[in-house]
Amino acid sequence: MKRSIFETLFEHAPGTMLDITYRMNDEINRFPSDYFYEGKLQPSQLASQRRFPLNHSSQRFPKVLDPETPAVFLEINHQGKKARSYPEAKAIADIITEAVECGISPQEIAVIAPYRAQVRLIRTELKKDTNHPELTEIQVNTVESMQGQQREMIIVSLTTSDPEHATQRAEFYFQLNRLNVAITRAKTKRIVVGSPHLFDANPQREDLQGGVESFRQFYQNSVIIKDEPIQKSSKPKPEKTMKTIAIYHNKGGVGKTTVAVNLAAAFAKRGNRVLLIDLDSQANTTYATGLVKFDDESNDNLKELNILQVLESKEFNSIPEVARKGSYCDPTVDIIPSHISLMKAENELKNSSFSPFVLAKKIQAVKDKYDIVIIDTPPALNLYAKIALIAADHLIIPSDLKPFANQGLTNVQELIQEVNNFREMTNLSPLNVIGVLPTKISTVATFIKYTFPKRKDKINDRYHLKVLESAIFERADLANCSELVIETEEDSIPDPKSVLDYAPNSKSSQEFNQLVDELLKLI
Structure with missing residues (x-):
C-alpha cells in the first residue's frame, strides 16, 4: 500500500478532484480534508449534518458514543504493546456491545486494525459475548482489506504502544495512505482507540518522521476522551477481599457442577462480581452455563481459548483474555470454560514446574x-x-453422604494435606475446609427425619469434618433448569438456566440462598 494505482495514474494523466464526499459527515471529514486535500473536500449537504442514530443514550460510554461528537479518540494509557493489545480489544468489544444495545445494527459496524494478530484478538473478544451472538457478523479487518468500504460506525485500533517497535515498523505503520483510509471509512461515527505512547516513535529517516508527525497531528486535533479510572471518594470504603472457593470431591456424581453454577448465580444476585472456573475436562460447568452453543465439533469456538491456555503459559492468556460471559443467569458471571483437550494435556503439564501455581497467580492478578x-x-x-x-x-466438599462418597473423604483429606505442603512452600496459609455440603438429598419425609441426621453424624464422627447446616435436595426444578433448549427448524440449541432464574421462588432457589447466607458468615 506504499503507492496506490490511483496515485500513479493521477500523476501521469490529467484528472479532476472530486471535492464532495457523500459518505462522511462534517466532523469526520474535517481532518482528512484539511490534512490530505488542502481543505477542498467538503461533505454534501445531506451528509454534513448526519449523526449517529442511537435509540437511547449510552450509560456505559456516554462520551464515546455521544451522537453530537461524531469523531473521538479514546486514549487508553497502555505501554509496551506491539502487534497485539488486549486493553484495546476489550474496550472495543465493550463499546460495540453497548452500541448494539443502543440500537445500532452489527452490519453497520466495522473495526480496523493494523495487524492481523490484533484482528484475531478483537474477533475473539466479540465471540465471548454469548448474549449477543450477532456480534460475530461484524467485520474486523486490516486497513488494506477495508479500503473502499464504509459503515455507520468505524472503530480503529492503533494497537501499538511500544515506541521502539513502532520505529522499527515505521515504513509500514506510518504510511499516510493507511491513515487516510482508516479515518475515512465512517459515515456518522469514528472512534479511534490508542495509546499516546505510539507517538513517541522516532525513526531516523525524514520522510518517516513526517509520517509519525501526521499521526501525531491527527491525535492532537482529535476530541480526546481519556480512559481514566474513576476517582476514588475521599471517604474511605471498607476493603472487600476476593474469596476463592473450590468445589471438590474425588467421587463423581455428587453434584459438584450443580453446586458450582447455582452458587455462582446466587452470589451474583447479591451484587457480587463473580468468576466461575471449569477445571474438569468433562466440561459440565461449561455446558451448564450456556457456553456450548454448537452441535458439531467443526463449530467448536472453545477449543482455542479455555482453561488449558490459562494453565499452559505464565505470561500469556490471562483470565480477562479467556473469560466469557455466561447467558445462564442474570446478572451474568464471567466464566473460564473447559474443554475435552484438557484431558490429553495433563501429562505434559505435569512436566512443567510452574503449572501447579499458575492458576493461583493469575487469579491473584484479578483480585480487584x-x-x-x-x-x-x-x-x-x-x-x-x-x-x-x-x-x-x-473448600466445599459436596457429598450425597452415601457409602462410596464417604469412603472417598479419606482421599480428599490426604489431597488436602499434600496441597497444604505445596501452599506452605509458597507462603500461602493452609486451605480453609469450610465443610461437607449435603447434596442430592432425598425429599422423602421419613428419610429426612430418621436417616439424614444419622448420615450427617457419621461424617463428623468418622472423618472429623464439619457438615454444613445448608443442604441441596433432589428436586425437579434443579434437574430441569440445566436441560432447557431453544428449538429451531434445524436444531435444538442448549439454553440452560440457573435454578434461581428458572424458578426463583422454588425450594431449590431458597436452598442456594440459604447456602450463600451460611458461607458469608464462614468466609
Whole structure:
C-alpha cells in the first residue's frame, strides 16, 4: 500500500478532484480534508449534518458514543504493546456491545486494525459475548482489506504502544495512505482507540518522521476522551477481599457442577462480581452455563481459548483474555470454560514446574476485578484437582453422604494435606475446609427425619469434618433448569438456566440462598 494505482495514474494523466464526499459527515471529514486535500473536500449537504442514530443514550460510554461528537479518540494509557493489545480489544468489544444495545445494527459496524494478530484478538473478544451472538457478523479487518468500504460506525485500533517497535515498523505503520483510509471509512461515527505512547516513535529517516508527525497531528486535533479510572471518594470504603472457593470431591456424581453454577448465580444476585472456573475436562460447568452453543465439533469456538491456555503459559492468556460471559443467569458471571483437550494435556503439564501455581497467580492478578471466584473441579485425584486447591482459599466438599462418597473423604483429606505442603512452600496459609455440603438429598419425609441426621453424624464422627447446616435436595426444578433448549427448524440449541432464574421462588432457589447466607458468615 506504499503507492496506490490511483496515485500513479493521477500523476501521469490529467484528472479532476472530486471535492464532495457523500459518505462522511462534517466532523469526520474535517481532518482528512484539511490534512490530505488542502481543505477542498467538503461533505454534501445531506451528509454534513448526519449523526449517529442511537435509540437511547449510552450509560456505559456516554462520551464515546455521544451522537453530537461524531469523531473521538479514546486514549487508553497502555505501554509496551506491539502487534497485539488486549486493553484495546476489550474496550472495543465493550463499546460495540453497548452500541448494539443502543440500537445500532452489527452490519453497520466495522473495526480496523493494523495487524492481523490484533484482528484475531478483537474477533475473539466479540465471540465471548454469548448474549449477543450477532456480534460475530461484524467485520474486523486490516486497513488494506477495508479500503473502499464504509459503515455507520468505524472503530480503529492503533494497537501499538511500544515506541521502539513502532520505529522499527515505521515504513509500514506510518504510511499516510493507511491513515487516510482508516479515518475515512465512517459515515456518522469514528472512534479511534490508542495509546499516546505510539507517538513517541522516532525513526531516523525524514520522510518517516513526517509520517509519525501526521499521526501525531491527527491525535492532537482529535476530541480526546481519556480512559481514566474513576476517582476514588475521599471517604474511605471498607476493603472487600476476593474469596476463592473450590468445589471438590474425588467421587463423581455428587453434584459438584450443580453446586458450582447455582452458587455462582446466587452470589451474583447479591451484587457480587463473580468468576466461575471449569477445571474438569468433562466440561459440565461449561455446558451448564450456556457456553456450548454448537452441535458439531467443526463449530467448536472453545477449543482455542479455555482453561488449558490459562494453565499452559505464565505470561500469556490471562483470565480477562479467556473469560466469557455466561447467558445462564442474570446478572451474568464471567466464566473460564473447559474443554475435552484438557484431558490429553495433563501429562505434559505435569512436566512443567510452574503449572501447579499458575492458576493461583493469575487469579491473584484479578483480585480487584472479582469478589467471588468459584472453581469446579474434576472427580479425580489428579493434577487439575491439585491446581484448584492450591488456587483456592476455601473448600466445599459436596457429598450425597452415601457409602462410596464417604469412603472417598479419606482421599480428599490426604489431597488436602499434600496441597497444604505445596501452599506452605509458597507462603500461602493452609486451605480453609469450610465443610461437607449435603447434596442430592432425598425429599422423602421419613428419610429426612430418621436417616439424614444419622448420615450427617457419621461424617463428623468418622472423618472429623464439619457438615454444613445448608443442604441441596433432589428436586425437579434443579434437574430441569440445566436441560432447557431453544428449538429451531434445524436444531435444538442448549439454553440452560440457573435454578434461581428458572424458578426463583422454588425450594431449590431458597436452598442456594440459604447456602450463600451460611458461607458469608464462614468466609
